[in-house]
Amino acid sequence: MLDELLLLYPDEGELYTFAAELLIDMDEEDEAIEMLNEIKEDDPVYLQAQLLLADLYQMQSLDEVAEQKLLNAVKKAPDEPIISYGLGEFYLSRGDYGKSIPYLKKAVHSGETIPDVYLELTLAEAYSATGQFEDALHYYQRGVKKI
Numbered sequence: 001m002l003d004e005l006l007l008l009y010p011d012e013g014e015l016y017t018f019a020a021e022l023l024i025d026m027d028e029e030d031e032a033i034e035m036l037n038e039i040k041e042d043d044p045v046y047l048q049a050q051l052l053l054a055d056l057y058q059m060q061s062l063d064e065v066a067e068q069k070l071l072n073a074v075k076k077a078p079d080e081p082i083i084s085y086g087l088g089e090f091y092l093s094r095g096d097y098g099k100s101i102p103y104l105k106k107a108v109h110s111g112e113t114i115p116d117v118y119l120e121l122t123l124a125e126a127y128s129a130t131g132q133f134e135d136a137l138h139y140y141q142r143g144v145k146k147i
Contacts, residue, residue, distance in 0.1 A: 013043035020052060029056050047073050051086050063094060074103075081110040085119065092122065097129040108139070118143045 006015055016035050023032035033056055039049040050073040057066035070087040077083055088103030104123040113119075120143030127136035 011040070011043075013039040013045035013049065017045050017049055017052065020049075024052075024056070029059065032056060041076070047077055047080065047083060050076075051083070054086065054090065058090065058093075066090065079110070081107045081112040082114060084110070085114055085117065085122075088126070089122065092126055095129075097126045100126045101130070118146060120146065 005012075006019065009015060016039050020032040020035040023029070023035060033053060036049045036053050036056075039046055043049075050069045054066040054069040054073075057063075057069065067087075067090065070083070070090055073080075073083045074087055084103045085107040088100040088107060091097070091100035091103065101123065104119065104126055107114075108119045108123050120139045124136045124139035124143055127133070127139060
C-alpha cells in the first residue's frame with residue numbers, strides 16, 4: 001500500500017521518510033538510505049531526512065559521510081537547534097569534544113527543548129572532557145535543575 005502511495009505522490013517527502021523509518025525497523029538500512037536520498041532539497045522534510053541519513057551512515061561506521069550530511073543540514077538551517085544538537089552529539093560520540101562544544105552551545109542557547117534530551121548536561125559533558133571544568137560545572141548546575 002505504501003508503494004502505491006509513493007507512486008501516486010512521488011513528491012511527498014513525508015511518505016519517503018515514513019517508508020525509510022519502516023525499512024529501518026525491518027533492518028533494511030540500505031533500502032532506507034535509497035528512500036531518503038530520493039527526497040529533494042526543497043522538500044520540507046529534507047532536513048529530517050539528512051538527520052536520518054547521518055544516523056544510518058554512522059551506524060554503518062561511515063562517519064565521514066554522516067558528518068557531511070550533518071554539515072549540509074547545518075548549512076541549510078544554521079539556526080535550527082535540533083540540527084546543531086545533532087552535529088554536536090555526533091562530534092561528542094566520536095570524542096571530538098572541542099568540535100562538539102560550539103554546536104551544543106548553540107542548541108542550548110536557542111532556548112528550545114528537545115524531548116528526552118538534556119542539552120545542558122550534554123554540553124557539560126563536552127566541557128568536562130576538554131578540561132574546562134568551570135564551564136562544565138555551570139552547565140551541570142543548569143541541567144540538574146531541569147531534571
